[in-house]
Structures are given as structure tokens and as C-alpha cells.
Amino acid sequence: MKGWMRKAAEWLYHILLKHQLLRTDETRGLISGIQGGNLRQTERLVEDYYIRLIQEIMIILLFVILLGGAIGIRELLSDHTTIHIVRSDYGEDAVSLTLYYEDSEHQRQPIELEVLPVQYREEELERVFDQGFAYLEEMMSVHNDLSYVTEDLQLETEIPGSGLTVNWVSDDYEYLSDDGRIHNEELDSPVVVNLTAELTYNEEVRTKVYSVHIAPPEYSSETAEQTKAAKYLEQVLQSYNYDKEIDLPADQEEFHYYEAAQDHTDLMMIVMIGMVLIIFRIAHHKSRLKEQREQRKRMLQSEYPIFINQILLYLSSGNTAQGSVIRIITQYEKHKKTDHPLYQELLLFKHEIQTGVAQEQALIHFARRTGVLSYIKAMALLSQQIKKGGHGMVEQLEQEEHEAFEQRKELAKKSGEEAGTKLLLPMILLMIVSMILVMYPAFASFTYGF
Numbered sequence: 001m002k003g004w005m006r007k008a009a010e011w012l013y014h015i016l017l018k019h020q021l022l023r024t025d026e027t028r029g030l031i032s033g034i035q036g037g038n039l040r041q042t043e044r045l046v047e048d049y050y051i052r053l054i055q056e057i058m059i060i061l062l063f064v065i066l067l068g069g070a071i072g073i074r075e076l077l078s079d080h081t082t083i084h085i086v087r088s089d090y091g092e093d094a095v096s097l098t099l100y101y102e103d104s105e106h107q108r109q110p111i112e113l114e115v116l117p118v119q120y121r122e123e124e125l126e127r128v129f130d131q132g133f134a135y136l137e138e139m140m141s142v143h144n145d146l147s148y149v150t151e152d153l154q155l156e157t158e159i160p161g162s163g164l165t166v167n168w169v170s171d172d173y174e175y176l177s178d179d180g181r182i183h184n185e186e187l188d189s190p191v192v193v194n195l196t197a198e199l200t201y202n203e204e205v206r207t208k209v210y211s212v213h214i215a216p217p218e219y220s221s222e223t224a225e226q227t228k229a230a231k232y233l234e235q236v237l238q239s240y241n242y243d244k245e246i247d248l249p250a251d252q253e254e255f256h257y258y259e260a261a262q263d264h265t266d267l268m269m270i271v272m273i274g275m276v277l278i279i280f281r282i283a284h285h286k287s288r289l290k291e292q293r294e295q296r297k298r299m300l301q302s303e304y305p306i307f308i309n310q311i312l313l314y315l316s317s318g319n320t321a322q323g324s325v326i327r328i329i330t331q332y333e334k335h336k337k338t339d340h341p342l343y344q345e346l347l348l349f350k351h352e353i354q355t356g357v358a359q360e361q362a363l364i365h366f367a368r369r370t371g372v373l374s375y376i377k378a379m380a381l382l383s384q385q386i387k388k389g390g391h392g393m394v395e396q397l398e399q400e401e402h403e404a405f406e407q408r409k410e411l412a413k414k415s416g417e418e419a420g421t422k423l424l425l426p427m428i429l430l431m432i433v434s435m436i437l438v439m440y441p442a443f444a445s446f447t448y449g450f
Contacts, residue, residue: 009054013047022050030293032369041348088117090163117163120201129206132159132199136166140210148190149214153180159199167198175214187216296341297372302411303342304374305404311378312397321363321382322353345369360386374404 016022024046031049032042088095097113120128136156140146143154153176158165170176175183176193191214199206307328314324325346332343345366352362360383367379381396 005055005058006051009051009058012054012058013051024050030290085115087115089161090118090120092117092163120163125201125204128162128164128201129199129204132162132164132166133197133206133208135159136197146210146212149182149212150184150217152182153195153212155180163201165200167200169196169198170194171196176212182214184214184217187214190215297370299341300345300370300372301374302408303340304372304378305401305408307342308374308378308397308401308404311382312401315397320359321386322350322359325349342370359383374400374407 013022017024027049028042028046031045085097094114094116097115099111099113100108103109136159139154139156155168156166168178168180170178171194172191175187175191176195177183193212193214195210195212197208197210199208310328310331311321311324314327315321319327329343329346329350332338332340332346337343348369349362349366352365353359357365363379363383363386367376370376378397378400381400
């Protein structure tokens, strides 16, 4: 499967490329900046990138076509002599259904229908109501003990899967609300409240009464103290009913009160931060390619003075440009620096020479692949010397070497300044922490002394 799909992807790639439907310039630039290599290798990597992408798209489209075909075959094989309609379950909403009929002119015309949910037969309805009350009693036995109630009741509002709705009615709202809330704060002894459950299905209603024994609240020592503190503060506030703003002393009798901490969280700000983080994350992936390309250029620029110095030494000793490069490659391999981008580019230069490319042409290819102006200038000098000869090339290379070392010193100075700037923030934070550690004991003793 991969073989024919690969061939199909290659065919599509060349068709799209022929009709200029693919924009490969940016991808080619990024891949060339990361991988290096000659133009042929770069084109091969770009082609492989797009072919793999087209293969993935083809797999997705194939899946969609197969799934759509399966659905279409199922429709063709289905029985069109009957119309299959499914009602919603008991008590659910009616559903809208669109059907079509063929008129006298053999044209399809739509019909909008409202299909009601399935209904109970009369003989089933009483059984469903009995089951509903049984379900309510089971739920109340799990969540509530009606013979001794001190907390709010958990009351059901519907019977699942039956279409029955439940409405509760209390005969004494002073102690029990319809929603199950208990008001027993002022109780000294238990009271009995009747709670009626009304089960409704369409027009049919059935009721059943349950006796609820509400007892005084049971407080733990902590809860009792909390209740006492709240009641005392409510009594204090009653004397300020006519004041819009009140400033109460924090110390009241045996309690010390605090204001609740305000929550300054801004939801919109959180959403905006989240969006910024998402956008940053998306942009980060693409910027990594550009960062790697720039890092490669910095490594080449840093290595340039040593490279031009070695070229000058080998040329002065009678070596050709090709021989000088081979000796430099040997030096890199000896010092195990084969992962350096300059070594990789020199190795490509050597391979081009071995495959029959002219030296001056190979030098130009090498300079263009680096993308660094210094290499382009130096390789132009070497290429000119090979083509025309010249006695002043050594002097020009010496001048280039001198300028290269000056540039390296400036680059090292700039890198040092950047490193110092990056260390500035940690140093400031360290100074702040040190000041806090020194000043906090004195400040604490001064505060607690009063």
C-alpha cells in the first residue's frame, strides 16, 4: 500500500509543482538553513517533505471516501418500502420530522411532522405511578431519615426514564420549604410536617403524603461557636439599620472579626493570557526553525577567523585550495568536531570536487550554502585566484584574516555584554531576597513591640 501511495503522492507533487500550486520558497529556505547541503540535497529534502504531507492528506481522504461509501451502500441496501420512525422516550419533548411525498407531477414535496413521545396505555399508567412512589421512597431512605431530620432534604424532581415529574408541597413553610430546606434553628423540640409528593404525567396526577419529623439542629462545638458569633453580629447590625455604610470595631465581646478577602481575579484577563499563551506556543514551533538557522550562522561566523587562518597557512606552504580544505577536514576529524556546521559544509565541498565539479564552482557553492558574507568574500578571492592567478592574493587573505579576528573580538565583547544583561535580573532578585532576610527580623520585632 505504501508503494503505490508514495508513487501517487510523487505524481501529485509534480503536478502541483508544474501548475505552480505549491509555494515552496519558505520551506526551502528553512530546510536549507537547518540542514545545509547543496542545492540538490535541499531540493530532495523539500520534495520528501511535501510528498510525506501529501501522503498523510491522501490517507485522510481515503478514510473519508471509504466511510462515505459505506454509508452510501447502506442507504442503497436499506428497505425503502417502509418508513422507520422512532419516537422519543416517555415524558420527553416531541421531535420534528421531515418526510417527502411525490405529487401528481412526480416532484418531491416536503412535509413537516411533529412526532409526539411514546405514551403509556391505561393499564400501564397505574403501575408506573406505583413504581414512581417506590423510587421516591427508596431515594429518601438512602439520603434522608424522615423519622429524624436535622438537615435539608434531598428531594427528587423527576423519575428517571418514566416521564413522571415530581412536585413537593409542604403544609408548614415555617419549618420545611417545598424544595426540602429545613428551618430548625429556633426549634427546642421535634415537630412533624406533612410533605406531599405529586407525580404528574400529562393530565394525570397522583399524590402521596409523607410525615417528616424535624428535630432541633445538632451542633458540634465548632459549629455552635460559629452560630453564636453570627447571631451576635446580627444583633449588633440591627442597631445600624438606617446607615448605608458601617464601620464596626473588629473586637466584639469575646470574638474578633475579620473581613473576607476580596477576589480580584479578572476572568477576561485570564482568558486573554490563555489566548496569548496559545498563540505564543503556535508561533514557537515555526520560530525554532529560524532560531536553529541563526545559531548555525553564528557558529560559522565564530569559526571563520580560524578557518581563514588555516587556509592562509596551507596556501602559503604550497597547497592548493582543495588540498587545504582536505587538511582542515582532517583537523576537524582529529579533534572530533564532526558535528560542527563548517565541517559538514567542507565535507560537501570535498564530495563535489570528487564528483567532478570545478574547484571555483565548488567554492562558490560552499560560500552560498553558509549564507555568511565573510565566507562569500573569502571564497570569491580563492575562486578568482584559481581562474586568473595572482600574486596579491596572500596579502588580501592576510588582511581578511586580520579583519576576521577583529570581528571575532567584537563578537566576543558583544556576547559578554549580552551575558551580563541576562544575569542582571537574577542579581536584582538575589539582592531583594537578601534585603528581605536582613530587614524582616528588625521589622517584625518593631511591629510586635507595639
